[in-house]
Amino acid sequence: MMSILKRSCLLIIFALLVSVVSTAFADNSFDRELIVKDEQRSDRVESVFKNLMAAYEDEDAQGFLALVSDERFRQDYITFTDALYSDFRHYEIHHVDYWIDRVVTDHVKRFLYVRWEKRYENLDDGEQLTLRGYSRFLFDDVEGDYLLVELAGNSLFGGSLPEWVEEVPQISGQEVEVFNSQESLVPATPADLVVESAVLTCPPLDMVLPTAMSPTVTCRVRNIGGTTSDPCQIILYLYKDTYTSSVQSLASGQAQDITFTGVNSDSCPSGYSEDRVIVDYLDTVPESNESNNESSLTVGF
Numbered sequence: 001m002m003s004i005l006k007r008s009c010l011l012i013i014f015a016l017l018v019s020v021v022s023t024a025f026a027d028n029s030f031d032r033e034l035i036v037k038d039e040q041r042s043d044r045v046e047s048v049f050k051n052l053m054a055a056y057e058d059e060d061a062q063g064f065l066a067l068v069s070d071e072r073f074r075q076d077y078i079t080f081t082d083a084l085y086s087d088f089r090h091y092e093i094h095h096v097d098y099w100i101d102r103v104v105t106d107h108v109k110r111f112l113y114v115r116w117e118k119r120y121e122n123l124d125d126g127e128q129l130t131l132r133g134y135s136r137f138l139f140d141d142v143e144g145d146y147l148l149v150e151l152a153g154n155s156l157f158g159g160s161l162p163e164w165v166e167e168v169p170q171i172s173g174q175e176v177e178v179f180n181s182q183e184s185l186v187p188a189t190p191a192d193l194v195v196e197s198a199v200l201t202c203p204p205l206d207m208v209l210p211t212a213m214s215p216t217v218t219c220r221v222r223n224i225g226g227t228t229s230d231p232c233q234i235i236l237y238l239y240k241d242t243y244t245s246s247v248q249s250l251a252s253g254q255a256q257d258i259t260f261t262g263v264n265s266d267s268c269p270s271g272y273s274e275d276r277v278i279v280d281y282l283d284t285v286p287e288s289n290e291s292n293n294e295s296s297l298t299v300g301f
Helices: 002-057 061-065 075-091 162-167
Strands: 091-106 111-122 127-142 145-153 177-180 192-203 214-223 232-238 240-246 255-261 278-280 292-298 298-300
Touching: 002 061, 002 091, 002 111, 002 127, 002 145, 002 177, 061 075, 075 091, 192 232, 192 278, 192 292, 214 232, 214 278, 232 255, 240 255
Parallel strands: 192 298
Antiparallel strands: 091 111, 111 127, 127 145, 127 177, 192 214, 214 255, 232 240, 232 278, 278 292
């Protein structure tokens, strides 16, 4: 009887051991399967990025956009497509070298961090340029295919369109260096002229206005862009009259004060709703923002 009991206990213990080993093996197999799937997904994303780069170098817009999800794109898809076509109009892409820094997993999504160097020709002036940067690309599984859904960091794609560059979020570690073939620094952004202030100074109301005491308008123009601006013209609309003056070439960050004297006194003392100043009103200066050249007048005494 005791012998039978011992054998039963041994059989139970053996069965338990087999169950534990089987469970552990199954768990390990499941973990290994997840790891393999993760590696396969990352490999697929890297392959898609490689195809994106090939299409970009070949200036194949349709092939490139076939790897971008218009439905899940997290930024303005139309602006991005405009930026891509802008690159192909303004640049001749010679070659892009890239180095994948890391791949970060977010469930099935993959963040691809990439350092790159782009060599290209600016077709507007024939200059040979090299652009270096650090970017993050987000890929998502869309019906079984990994497609690009977001870009961040330096603008590897679409950098010729300022509206797109402004929309791309920054990331830690990004950098922009633009060099010509002689390795001299070329500013990355165009000039941008703004009217920081425009003041109509009126004489006291009870004063008879001799010529020396006629109203004046003083403006301050500043270049907030990244390159030196060309000389241009500034125009003042005051009541029913117009006045023009010259703006010198301004380096990045430099300002110039301009004073209009002997102007029409009909806008004094309160000013007129249409009084305004526009710098580069003839649009002779290439700027990163063409919509911020105008300022209304404030009135002082």
